[in-house]
Amino acid sequence: MSKDMPRHHLTETAETVLNRRYYLKDEQGRPIENWETLCRRVANAVAVVDQDLDDYERIRDEFFKMIYDLDFLPNSPCLMNAGTDLGQLSACFVLPVEDSMDGIFTSIRNGALVHKTGGGTGYSFSRLRPKNSAVRSTQGVASGPLSFAAVFDAATETIKQGGKRRGANMGVLRVDHPDILDFISAKEDQEKYTNFNFSVAITDQFMRAVKEDQEYSLVDPSNGNVVRSLRALDVFNKIIDLAWHNGEPGVLFIDAANRDNATPQLGDFEATNPCGEQWLLPYESCNLGSINLGQFVVDGKVNYKRLGKTVHLAVRFLDNVIDCNRFPIPEIAEMTQKTRKVGLGIMGLHDMLIQLKLPYGTEEGRTCSADVMSFIRKEAELASIRLAEIKGPFPAYDAEENTYPPRRNAALTSIQPTGTVSMIADCASGCEPYFSIVMEKNVMDGDRLLMVNKHFETVAKREGFYSTELLENVARDGSVIDNEDIPEQWQEIFRTAQDISPEKHIRMQGILQQNGVDSSISKTINLPSSATLEDVRTSYLLGYELACKGLTVYRDGSRDHQVLNTTASKDEKSAVVSSTGVVRKTTLPDMLSAKRYRLKDVNENTIYLIVCFDDNENPMEVFAKFPFDNRVDLKDKSTMWTTTCRLVSLALRYQIPMEEIIKQLDRSSGHMLDLPAQLGKLLKSFMAGTHHGFASVCPECKGKLVFEEGCEICHDCGYSKCS
Template identity: 50%
Template structure:
C-alpha cells in the first residue's frame, strides 16, 4: 500500500486529542495522530522478531501504518491508547470469575480495577454467589446476594478512570435458574442504578423448553446445588421481556448455544461475555478486537461502486496478522489472564461502516438485497480470516491449547487463533474512521454529533 496523509474529521481529531494521544503533565497532547499510528504500527510489528530474528519489521511497520492511516482498519481502543507506552495493555475484552467467597470476590474487584485502569472492559457471571437471605455459616447471618455485590463492583468501576480515557464498562450475567433472578431482571429499573453495568440473563435450553410448555421451572441455590423454589417459566420470561422493553435491559445470553460453539470446551465452560456481549470468553480469558472499515472496501467500475474483493482480502490478511501480534506484545494485568489468553490466542476481527457500504452500493438497508449482500460479504470475510489464521499457524504454530480444542478432534483445521471473527459496536473507533458504527443503520441522514469526553 502507498503511504497516504491521514484525513481526519474534526470530531475524530477531538476524540484522539482528548482520549488517545500521549499528553504531558499539563494534559496537553505531545504527539499527533500520525505519531500515534506510527507508535502503534512500530510496536505491534516488532512481535515478528519473536518468530523470525531476521524478520523485516520495517516493511511490516509500513504496511501496518498505512492500514491505520488510511482508516481501512482500526484496533480496539486500548491498542490505540497504550501501544508503545508504559501500560502496554492492548486488549479490550476480559471475563473474570466471581466465586462465592468474600475474599475471592474482593480479589476479583481488585483485578477488575487493574483491567479498567488499562482501558479494558470486564464481564462477570454472578451465578455462583449464594442467594439473598441464604445462610452464612461462618457468622450465622444472612447473605446479601449477588445484586449487592454487583453494586460493589459498580462503585469500584466508578472510582477508576481508565488512564484518562473513559470510565470502565462491565457485563453482569446471572443464570436464569438463580433464586435471585427476579431481583436481577429489575435491578436497573431506576435510572442511574448500576450505570457502569450492562446486564444479561443467562438462558438455558431447559428454561426455553419450560417456557414453550408453560411449565414450572426450578431455581437452584448454587451453594448447595438444590432446588430453592419453583416459578412459572412463561411468567419469568414475560418479566425479562417486559423490562427489556421498558429499560432496554436485561439482554439474554443463550449459554447452551454459546457453549455448543466453544472452541476449547476441555479448557473450561463459557459463562460470560465482554461488556457489549459480542465476545463470549472463558473465566480469566481476554480477546483483542479490530474492525475493517467497509466503506473503504469499494472501487468504481462503470461509474458505480462495487466491493473491492481483492483489497478486502488483503486487509483481512494484514489485520489478522496485526491482531495476532498484539497478543504477543501486550502486557497482562494478572498472570492467569496471560496464560489462558496466550493459550487460546482468540482474536475478534469485525467490520464497521456496513451502512455506508450499502449506500455506496445503492442498496437499501431494510431490503432483501441488503441481507443477501451481508451473507455473501460475511461468508467471504470469515473464510479469508480463517485462511489468514491457518497461514500464520503454518509459520508460527497453532495456539498452544489446540490439542484440547474442537479443531483437534476434527483433525483438519489448524488455526493460529481459537476464534477469528467478532462483530463489535465500534462506538469510538468508527468516529475516528468516519464511518457508520458496526453493522448498525444510519438512524438519521442529517444529525449533529455531541462527543462526550468526560
C-alpha cells in the same frame, strides 16, 4: 507529515476525538503527536513481535498504512496504549466470581486493575449462593449476588474517575438462579448499578418451557439443590416488561454460545464483555479490531481481493497484539496466551451498502452483508492456519478434541461496538445503520451546525436534489422518509436506524451471526416509542430463533433523561395526529411532579416559574407566580406572564416540537430578562439535560447521547458510557 504521505484526510470530528482521547500529551495536556505519528507508534509497537523475521519491515509498514488509511482500526486501548509505558492493549475481559469472600474480593481487585488500564469486564454472578441461604463459616446467611454487584459497582465508580476510558461492566445471572427475579428488576431504578449492563443468561431449557408454558427449576449453585419452580412465561414476561421500560436487562443465549465454544475442554462460557459481543472463559481477554467496509467498494462492487489482503494483515496484527500486550494480572496473561482469541470485526457496513445501492433493511442488503462477513471469516481462518504453520497453533489446541485444522487463534471474529473509532474513520459504527443522515450540532455561542452524511451529500449533489432547505428539513424531521424532494430510491437507501423495523434489525444480526461470526455481535434493536410489550416479546423470540447469542432492545425515549430528538419520529407523529386529522392534546393525570425556579425580571422583581413534568420528566405545564399580583402598576405584566405560560403549556400538551416553542419565545424577547427569554432559556436547559429534563447528555461535551450497539454514545466527542 512525511513528504511521501498523502494530504491530511481526517474529518474535523475525527481530529476532535483524537485530540480529546487518543493523542499522547505533554505535562500541560497539549497533544505531542498527530494521526501519522500515532499510527507509526501503534504499528511499530505491534510489529516488534516479528523483528527477528525476514518480513519484519514490510509487515511494520503495512500495519502502518492499513491503520493510517483507515482500512482497519484496532480497539481504543491499542490506539491509546501501544508504544507507551502502560502497554495494555485489550478491551475485553471476563473475570470469575467465586462463591467465597476471598474469591469475590479478589475479583473486585482484579477488575479494578483491568479498569485502570482501560479495559472493560464481564462478571457472572451465577456461582454465588442466593440471598438468605446458609453460610457455614459464619453461621449467618448470604446476602446474594445483587449485594455484591453493588460493591463491584462502587469500586468501578472510584476507579473510572481517572484515565481516558470509563470502567464498564457486564453483570450476568443465569435464568435458573434463585435470585433471578430480583436481578431482572434490579435496574428499574436507573440510579443503581450505573456502571453495569445487566443481562440474563437464558438457557434452551428455559426457552422450551416458555414456548410450552411450563414451569422450570431454580437451582442453588452452591449445592445443586432445586430451591423452587417458577412459571417460565411469568419470568419471560418480567424480562420483557423491564426491557420495554428502559432496555435492561438484555438477554444472552448461553447455550447457543457454548455450542460454538472452540475449547470446551477448558470450561464453559459464563459471561461476556460489557457490550456482549465477546463470550470469554474466566480470565480470558480479547483484543479487537475492525475493518472499514466502506473502503472496499470500487465502481459499485466489493473489491474482494484487497479486502482479503486486509483480513490477512489484520489477523496478523491482532495476533501480534497478544504477544506485545502487558496484561493487568498474570492469570489473564496465561489464559489469553493459551487460547489466543482475537476479535476481527467490521464497521462501515452501512457505508458499503449505500455505495452498492442496497437498502440495509432488505433481503438483498442482508444477503450481501452475509456474503462479505462469510468471506472475512474464511480468509481470517486461512490467515490463522498460515500463522500456525509459522508460529505454531494456540497452546490449548487439541487435535483429538478439536475438529478444525490447527490454527493460531481459538476464535477469530466478532462484531463489536466501534462508536469512537468509527468517528475517526468517518463511517457507520459496527454493523449498525446510520443513526442520522443530517444531524444538528450545537457549537459555541448557541450557533447551530448541520453535519451531513458524506454519502448523502455526494448523492444529493450528483442527483440534483441538494439544497440547504432540504438539509434543514431532514435535520428537523430526523429522517429522509416521505420527503418529496428526495427520490424514493434514495429514501430507501438512506433509511436510518429508527426507520428500519425491529424485525429487519434482528434479521441482519441473525444472518451475520450465522455467516461468519465466531463469538457474538453488539447491536441495538431500535424500537419506536410506540412499541408494545408484544413487540419486545417478538424481538426476543425471533432473535432466539435466528441463533443470535444475545440481544439488546431499546425503545426510543424509554431511558430517563433521554434527549428529545429534533422532532417526533414517524411513529410518534402518527400518535399526535388522529385518523380524523384532529390533533390530540395530551391528557394529564390528577397529580404531576413539579420544580420551582426563582427568577428576577428587569426591575429585580422576584418571579417564580413552576414547571410540571410527566412520568418521563418531560415538561407539560408552566405556571408563573408573582409576589406582586396585587400591585396595580404591575397588573398588566402579571396578565402577560400568565397568558404566555398558558400558551406554552398548551403547546407542550399538544406536543409541539420544543425547538419551535423556543424559537417563538426567542423572537418575542425584547430583553434577556423578559418572560419569553426566561422561559426559552429554561426550556433549552431541559433539552440540554441540565435540569434532568428530557434526558441523557454527554458528561464530557454536553452533546446528545444516542443508544447504539448496546451503549450510550456521543457522536460529538466520541464519549461512550461502556468504554
